[in-house]
Structure formats: C-alpha cells, structure tokens
Amino acid sequence: MSFVWTLAEQHEGRLKAVSYELLGRGRALADKLDTKLASLLIGDGVSEEQLQTLVHHGADEVYAIQDPRLAQFTCETYSNVLVHLIKTYRPSVILAAATSTGRTLMPHVAVRSHAGLTADCTELDIEPGTGHLLQTRPAIGGNIMATIKTPDHRPQMATVRPKSSRPLPADATRAGRVIAVPLDDVLVDERVKARGYRGDAVDFVNLEEADVVVAGGRGMKKAEHFALLQALADALGGAVGATRDAVDRGWVGYPHQVGLSGKTISPRLYIGAGISGAIQHLAGIKTSETIVSINSDPDASLHQVADFGIVGDLFQVLEELQRRLDERRGASGSDAGPPAGTRTPEARA
Ligand SMILES: Cc1cc2nc3c(=O)[nH]c(=O)nc-3n(C[C@H](O)[C@H](O)[C@H](O)COP(=O)(O)OP(=O)(O)OC[C@H]3O[C@@H](n4cnc5c(N)ncnc54)[C@H](O)[C@@H]3O)c2cc1C
Known part of the structure; x- marks a missing residue:
C-alpha cells in the first residue's frame, strides 16, 4: 500500500x-x-x-x-x-x-x-x-x-x-x-451506535464549505439583527458566521463561531459586520480570498486586514448592500429574494 x-x-x-x-x-x-x-x-x-x-x-x-x-x-x-x-x-x-x-x-x-x-x-x-x-x-x-x-x-x-x-x-x-x-x-464497536444526526438542522451550518460567509459581531447589538446577515447570506448563496462574543451572548449558536476556538473558513468572500478583528477571530478567516469589513471605527483591526473596508454604521451599510443586491437580482429576473420582513426598521429597533 x-x-x-x-x-x-x-x-x-x-x-x-x-x-x-x-x-x-x-x-x-x-x-x-x-x-x-x-x-x-x-x-x-x-x-x-x-x-x-x-x-x-x-x-x-x-x-x-x-x-x-x-x-x-x-x-x-x-x-x-x-x-x-x-x-x-x-x-x-x-x-x-x-x-x-x-x-x-x-x-x-x-x-x-x-x-x-x-x-x-x-x-x-x-x-x-x-x-x-x-x-x-x-x-x-x-x-x-x-x-x-x-x-x-x-x-x-x-x-x-x-x-x-x-x-x-x-x-x-x-x-x-x-x-x-x-x-x-x-x-465494529457494538457499544456505540449512531442514531442519526441530531434534529438541529435549523442550526446546522456548513461554514467550512461555504463560498460566501457573512459574519456578525458584538456590533450587531442583538440576536434579532442576525436576520439581516441571514438575508444577505441568502442573497449571496452563503452562510452566517459570528464572533465568539456574539455566540457567548447567545445571539447565534456555536456552530456559527469563526476563529481560534471556532471554525476556520476560507470562503471566496467574507463580510464581517460589527467585528473588531481580534487576533483570535482573524485566525479563522485569514485564508479568505476577499475580506470586507463593515465597522464604524476606522481603526478597527478588521479594516487593516480587509481588502475592502467600509467605515460606517453597519445597519445602514447592510441595508444598502441588500437593496442593491435585490435591485440587481430584480434586473436579472431572479425572484428568489431574502425572507420577507428581515430588513424592516422594527428589526433594528
Ligand atoms: C482563548 C481565546 C479564544 C478565542 N476564540 C475566539 C474565536 O474563535 N472567535 C472569535 O471571534 N473570538 C474569539 N475570542 C475572543 C476575541 O478575543 C474577541 O473578544 C472577540 O472576537 C470580539 O468579538 P467582536 O468583534 O464581536 O466584539 P468587539 O471586539 O467588541 O467589536 C465590536 C465591533 O463592532 C463595532 N460596532 C459597534 N457598533 C457598530 C455599528 N453600529 N456599525 C458598525 N460597527 C459597529 C465596534 O466598532 C467594534 O469594533 C477568543 C478569545 C480567547 C482569549
């Protein structure tokens, strides 16, 4: 052999x-x-x-x-x-x-x-x-x-x-x-039998295989706002990632965590919103092909490693990105939009 x-x-x-x-x-x-x-x-x-x-x-x-x-x-x-x-x-x-x-x-x-x-x-x-x-x-x-x-x-x-x-x-x-x-x-160890996968398909996320990852951090402010990231990820055919801070706060499940103590990802496109860019997070995204950072702080570390840094309020930026994507998809005749209601102002209240 x-x-x-x-x-x-x-x-x-x-x-x-x-x-x-x-x-x-x-x-x-x-x-x-x-x-x-x-x-x-x-x-x-x-x-x-x-x-x-x-x-x-x-x-x-x-x-x-x-x-x-x-x-x-x-x-x-x-x-x-x-x-x-x-x-x-x-x-x-x-x-x-x-x-x-x-x-x-x-x-x-x-x-x-x-x-x-x-x-x-x-x-x-x-x-x-x-x-x-x-x-x-x-x-x-x-x-x-x-x-x-x-x-x-x-x-x-x-x-x-x-x-x-x-x-x-x-x-x-x-x-x-x-x-x-x-x-x-x-x-064959007869003592151990697989009984199928746990019924947590809702939280199953194949981040490592995703070509596009839209990730959120503490700047997302609360769990409900992750729907904005999900909508963008859906529009781009990607998956949602998160920092440990967001996971520790219970805003998303651990399967979404990216970084040293989470998953390592190498998507073609990584978008990080409200993420400072701590070294432990960067360890998980370094091999991404293109990194986009959205952060109101111009000195955020994630901006330093990003190919494109957008300095601004993430809620405004995400909304604008989503609007343009929807426009483009509308123009190209695609009707598969993101879930309705995910970008309402109430969602950001
Ligand atoms: C042993 C160890 C292992 C770790 N493993 C991991 C890991 O696997 N993954 C991981 O991510 N972390 C990990 N951490 C934690 C890490 O050190 C950071 O604490 C964490 O990544 C910070 O998360 P954050 O960027 O969401 O939060 P913060 O650092 O608080 O950053 C939030 C950012 O949001 C921005 N922001 C706020 N409001 C807005 C707005 N409205 N618009 C735009 N931007 C806004 C702020 O400017 C800020 O930069 C680990 C730490 C240790 C010690």
Whole structure:
C-alpha cells in the first residue's frame, strides 16, 4: 500500500469536497517522496463512479471500506478500522480534514498508534534530506506560524483546514486502482451506535464549505439583527458566521463561531459586520480570498486586514448592500429574494 494516505469523507453516500482538497496536498507530498498516494474511504453507499473521481483528482489507489455499519461516523469503530489499517500497512503520512470528523477521529487514532498529530495545518511540505513531514500551523493565538515535525514516530499525521487549498483539476485519463476492503466484524464497536444526526438542522451550518460567509459581531447589538446577515447570506448563496462574543451572548449558536476556538473558513468572500478583528477571530478567516469589513471605527483591526473596508454604521451599510443586491437580482429576473420582513426598521429597533 501507498506511503501517503488521505482520508476521504462522505455524507449519505456522497463524497465531500474536502476529500479532493486533501488529495491535492497529498499528491505534492507523495511526488516529493517519490511514492504512491492512497485515498481511504470509510463509509457506506459511495458509488464506484464517485470513488474513481478520487483517482481523477490525484490518488494512485483508493481503499474503500464500506458497510452499512459505517454509514455514519462513530469515533470508536472508525478508529478501530483506521488503526487496523495503519498496523497492517504502516503508512508514513496520513492527512485528514480538520472537520468535526477529522478533529474527533485523528486524535483518537494518534493516541492509539503512539503517533504525533498536528491539527489545523495550513502548509505541508517534505524536509529535504530526511523526508520528514513539515507541518505548519498558526500558534500562540495566530501570532506566529509554527512548523512541526515528527522525526521519531510513524505515521506522521496532520489535519488540514478545509478550503485552505484547491483540488487538482480532475483528469479522467489518470489511471489508478479502486480496492474494496471488507469490514472485519471485530472492528465494529457494538457499544456505540449512531442514531442519526441530531434534529438541529435549523442550526446546522456548513461554514467550512461555504463560498460566501457573512459574519456578525458584538456590533450587531442583538440576536434579532442576525436576520439581516441571514438575508444577505441568502442573497449571496452563503452562510452566517459570528464572533465568539456574539455566540457567548447567545445571539447565534456555536456552530456559527469563526476563529481560534471556532471554525476556520476560507470562503471566496467574507463580510464581517460589527467585528473588531481580534487576533483570535482573524485566525479563522485569514485564508479568505476577499475580506470586507463593515465597522464604524476606522481603526478597527478588521479594516487593516480587509481588502475592502467600509467605515460606517453597519445597519445602514447592510441595508444598502441588500437593496442593491435585490435591485440587481430584480434586473436579472431572479425572484428568489431574502425572507420577507428581515430588513424592516422594527428589526433594528
Ligand atoms: C482563548 C481565546 C479564544 C478565542 N476564540 C475566539 C474565536 O474563535 N472567535 C472569535 O471571534 N473570538 C474569539 N475570542 C475572543 C476575541 O478575543 C474577541 O473578544 C472577540 O472576537 C470580539 O468579538 P467582536 O468583534 O464581536 O466584539 P468587539 O471586539 O467588541 O467589536 C465590536 C465591533 O463592532 C463595532 N460596532 C459597534 N457598533 C457598530 C455599528 N453600529 N456599525 C458598525 N460597527 C459597529 C465596534 O466598532 C467594534 O469594533 C477568543 C478569545 C480567547 C482569549
């Protein structure tokens, strides 16, 4: 089996985009090490056709361990499967996504494998001469970039922030093997069963995958005003983010929190309204392609890192942005407007 592995992720039988991003990272490492790259899929219901797309995006081999008992992520069973494969094949490098699955599974596997794990890497490279994996991530509140290596233990494991790199373009002519690996019953932890996802779809927010994130901070003043951000996010096809301050005040749920102790996002467009730009928040948005800051304070830190800084009252600015978007969408014949009543003056009272 290959030396460098990436862990593909699926949800209800569909591969997640981050699976391809990881392959881009893994391909570069495998090429430097002059070795093969494998993608591992633990799950259920992913079609052969989809598995082939992992080859198209860079994998030399795809190992698919599929079984109805793996349809939903449970740490114990997934960990049993991965640890078993590690013991059997002894890879040198394993990359997983810094998603809730990766962040739960990889520490568990690292402890059981007596291996190192660097979480939330933004850069990965191979050290010339030694071939060690160089794992770079923000440290000390995002103030420095630390490069970590694991010279004595294998595998070298890292989680990588979703959207921190682009997948390689798909090449349908790439050749690779897709191998179905049967699930050994002894690896299934019968004590733990997934009973489906919690019924909190209302607050489910896939911030890491969103191309546009409209985030709010303490300047939003109260929970109801987050409807303004939701309306703008809906109009732009994006998701709503928040600072820890807004989350701590109970204005939005923790799944919306962006930053050091929340999610790391890399959208094409990030709009921050009423956010000062504390270092812990910036740590989560740094890799955004375009940053727009809306803040009445011209000296706000978020303005300093923004591509576009709008100095002004956020309520006026959001209203104007929404009006122009609605106008433009009206002109282009789209009738899918934001939810009615989200921009009424009462909402801002
Ligand atoms: C260990 C640790 C981890 C942390 N993790 C995170 C994290 O993951 N994410 C995170 O966000 N924070 C995190 N924090 C908290 C962080 O330090 C800041 O306290 C927080 O980000 C500030 O949130 P804020 O920008 O909403 O509020 P503030 O700093 O109070 O900023 C509010 C801004 O709104 C502006 N404003 C007010 N009214 C208006 C208006 N009408 N129009 C326009 N602008 C207006 C103000 O000028 C101000 O700049 C962490 C802190 C610690 C110590």
